[in-house]
Amino acid sequence: MQAQYVDFGEDLKMHKGDFAVGDIDNDGDLDIIFSGEEDGPWHEVGAIMLNDGIGNFTLQEGDRVIRMGRSGNIQFGDIDGDGDLDVIFGGHGDGRSRGIALNDGHGVFTLADEERYPIGEDEVVSCGFADFNLDGLLDYYFFSNNKGMLDQCILYFQQPDGSFEPSTESFGKYKWYEPEVTIVDFDNDGYPDIFVTCHSDNVGHKISALFKNDGFGVFAYFAGSDIGGENINYYHANGTSSWGDINGDGYPDLLLNGDQPNGGDGDGNFRVWQNLNGMSFLLKQEYSKIRQGSVGNGSVLVDWDNDGKLDFFMGGWNFIDGKQQTALYLGTDPATFTFVKSSLSDSFFLPGVSEQGYRIADLNGDNKADLLFCGWGSIGRRVAGYLFSNVSTASTTPVAPTGLKAEIDTGDEVMVTLSWEAPASEAGKYGTTYNLALKNTTTGKWFYNPMAVVVGGEKNGWRKIGGRMGNVFYNKRYELYDLPEGNYEWTVQAINGAYFGGAFAEIQKFTIGNPSGIYKIDAYKPKVYASGNTLKVKGDANAVQSLKIYGVIGVTLASKTFTGNTEMELPAGVYIVELVKTGATPFRTKVLVK
8 A cells, every 4th residue: 555645735845844743732633833945036934734633734824933944943842841832943044033932832832032032143053952951941052053153052051030041161162054953862871962963164174073961061072972083074964863772772873964075976875873882983884875955854763664673764866866865764683783775765655855854753643653754856846745654563652661769869969860660561672762751840840841641541651742752862860950949740751763652650759848838830821802902801910910912923012011900902913912920820822803
């Protein structure tokens, strides 16, 4: 049976794009956000597509605030800890092409205030979320083209009050062009590291380099894991790095493609590197010859056929065949890192693409990984769409990890060590990662939002995002520092090589300090509605509240402070309303004024 290919349509064709797949409206299925480039003349194109639960998508109405443009990233994370999926995005675009978009819990996004969530001043190539300094608070990064300037690669560290402090300590000295950034704990020490491929003016050629985290969010070039060593032809840029445990030793291995410094016969080759216990890398396989022609998202490691071994998709311009290609390579011998090009690569109803973007997600709920893609197609035009899997066997989700334990050290600084044991179901399988859930139940704030259903019967473990490894990578032991006082609940799930999550283990609890005097964040739910051309708000009669009115593209149109109730006359249109009360999570909603 032929795999089913669905095109988003002529108005949504793009290349050099990215997808983020997640349940943005909390209705139990995976929706799609995407953005990229279209020519004639150049302009951004993209959409937010809402899922009906069985893989049929409809366009979300209203203007989008998430407009990445070309050669960038769109990624989910719960940056404000309120439990829903927020978005960070950045790329080359017309107008605003970078930012953080906050979700109201119903899939309506508002651009975050730049004073609270700074985003830098230059066009962004790579961005994303991670807890870089292990304090439980989600941080983020924006890496830009240097354009002859320093301090264009910035980490933003979240502070206990929810503000963010920029830092160029680790990467401010580098002059990079089109840095492709991947967050991965390559040495399993519990600290998220950074892998970069780009052209570097510092060394005068393309580089592929790991930067090791010291545990406090400071990164240094790690020569011990130098990809390629003295062979400059092993470096790549204008491509993609994809990570996964191919041989089952517990360390993430590397699939790397892109242009090479000297061009020539090796330009466009893609290579598989074995991670030698986080100490060095060994070239295991080399394939030719497909050139991506853009930055990021151009390959993906996934257990596509659900046989417990990792496979990969690779695309680009095939020098040998003289056309664009999307190729599926099936893992046949994990011990020798052997992959064989599948005959399915030529039988898909799927155009080959270059300047591509790929993402993996189960779009129709059949427990099989589906493929989203965009790019310049072999059929002579840009394309964007998805391929439903037709493999015969569905993915079997892992059982819950066991032996959960929390150890608290209250020395000069509080350190919490969380540990667990691998589930027996993952023995002999490859690519298993772990997803931590950690919440301060005293304040109601998520510290590690697993972006998955933690409880819920048959839904326990269902992931609200698609195609991503767990948030603590391959670790089964994780240290956190200086968590604030409070009562905490935590648990963990295993994620298999097809990115499906198993059930969470039974919820565990621990306490730091004396949380009895901490004020609990309440659920602030004012009544907001329109009557004619008047916006009316019924708030808390005993509290001072602030009101901001945004246009649907994120521009602030009006603001005021009030106690109790308020109202405001507005022209006809669609507005985003944000209300803030001290001690409560912000409330956001969309209102139509007629």
